[in-house]
C-alpha cells in the first residue's frame with residue numbers, strides 16, 4: 001500500500017509573519033466559546049515575543065517549560081482537564097515553541113475532544129474524533145514536527161505518538177526571526193535531526209522519487225547552513241530544510257539512528273535530537289558518507305559529544321534499550337530490508353549501544 005496522507009492545510013512563511021497570527025486566528029474564533037489557548041515555550045516568558053502573542057480577553061496563555069522532560073501523557077491529561085474545567089472547549093490551540101511545544105499543542109487539540117487518558121490513544125489511528133483547530137509556530141527548527149502527523153508523548157508504558165490525520169496542524173506560521181535566539185548547541189542538535197532524517201530517508205528501500213526530492217533539497221540546504229553557521233539567512237533556510245526533511249521521512253522512513261535513539265530516550269530520557277547526535281557519531285557501518293559529513297559538522301562547530309557513556313550502563317539497561325530498538329520493525333524494514341532479522345539481532349543492537 002502506498003502512503004496517502006493529509007498535509008498541513010495552510011502555511012505562511014517569512015520574516016515577521018508572526019505578526020499575522022492575530023488575523024489568521026480571527027475567523028476561527030467561532031462557536032459558543034470562541035476563545036484560544038496559547039501554549040508558549042517558557043523561554044519567551046518576559047521576552048519581547050510575550051507582548052506580541054495576540055491573546056484576547058478570554059484567551060488562556062500558558063508558558064510551559066520543556067527543560068525538565070519531553071512531553072508526557074500525564075502532562076497533556078492534566079492540562080486538558082484544567083482547561084475544560086476552567087472555560088470549556090476552546091475554539092483553537094496555538095503552540096509557539098520547538099518540537100516539544102508543537103507536540104503538546106497537537107496532542108492537546110486531540111485530547112480536548114477525545115475522552116479518557118491520552119495513554120489510550122498512543123499508536124496509529126486510535127483517536128476517535130477530530131481535535132479542535134490547531135496552529136503550530138516553530139521557534140527552533142529541525143524536528144519536522146511542524147509537518148508531521150504525530151504528537152510524540154512519553155507515557156508510563158511507552159514513548160509513542162498520537163498518530164493520525166487529525167494530528168496534522170491546520171495552520172503553521174514559519175517566521176525565521178523566531179529562531180534567531182536558539183543557543184548554538186540546540187541549533188546544532190535540532191538542526192542535525194533534519195540532516196539525519198534525510199540521510200536515513202534516502203538510505204533504505206522505501207525511498208522514492210517523491211521523498212527523495214524533498215531530501216535532496218533539504219540536504220543541499222543543510223550543507224549550506226552547516227558550512228556557514230547561524231545567520232539570519234541560514235535561519236530562513238533551516239526552517240525550510242526542517243519542513244522538507246519532515247516531508248521526506250513521512251513518505252519514506254527513518255532508519256538505524258532513530259531506532260537506536262528511541263531506545264536511548266525511552267530508557268534514559270535522553271532528548272531526541274541530542275540522542276540522535278550521540279548515536280550518529282558511531283554509525284559508520286550503516287551510513288558511511290552521512291556519518292563522515294556529520295563528523296565534519298561536529299568538528300567545524302566545536303560540538304563536544306561525550307564518549308564512553310556506556311561504561312556507566314549495566315547489561316540490564318543495555319538490554320532494555322536494545323529491546324525498544326528491536327521493536328521498531330518499520331524502521332529496520334526500511335534501513336536493512338524485510339530480512340533484517342538475519343543481520344540485526346539483540347546482540348548486534350547491544351554492541352551498537354556499547355559503542356556509545
Ligand code: NAD
Pocket residue numbers: 041042043066067070071097098099100101103139140141142143144145148149150151152178179180181182183186190272273
Ligand atoms: P525543544 O522544543 O525540546 O526545545 C529545546 C530547547 O530550546 C528548550 O530549552 C527550549 O526552551 C529552547 N528554545 C526553543 N526555541 C527557542 C528560541 N527561539 N530561543 C531560545 N531557546 C529556544 O526542541 P526540539 O528539538 O525542537 O524538540 C524536541 C522534541 O520534539 C522531543 O520531545 C521529540 O520527541 C519531539 N519530536 C517530535 C517529532 C514529531 O514529528 N512530532 C519529531 C521529532 C522530535
Ligand code: ZN
Pocket residue numbers: 143193197258272276
Ligand atoms: Zn528525528
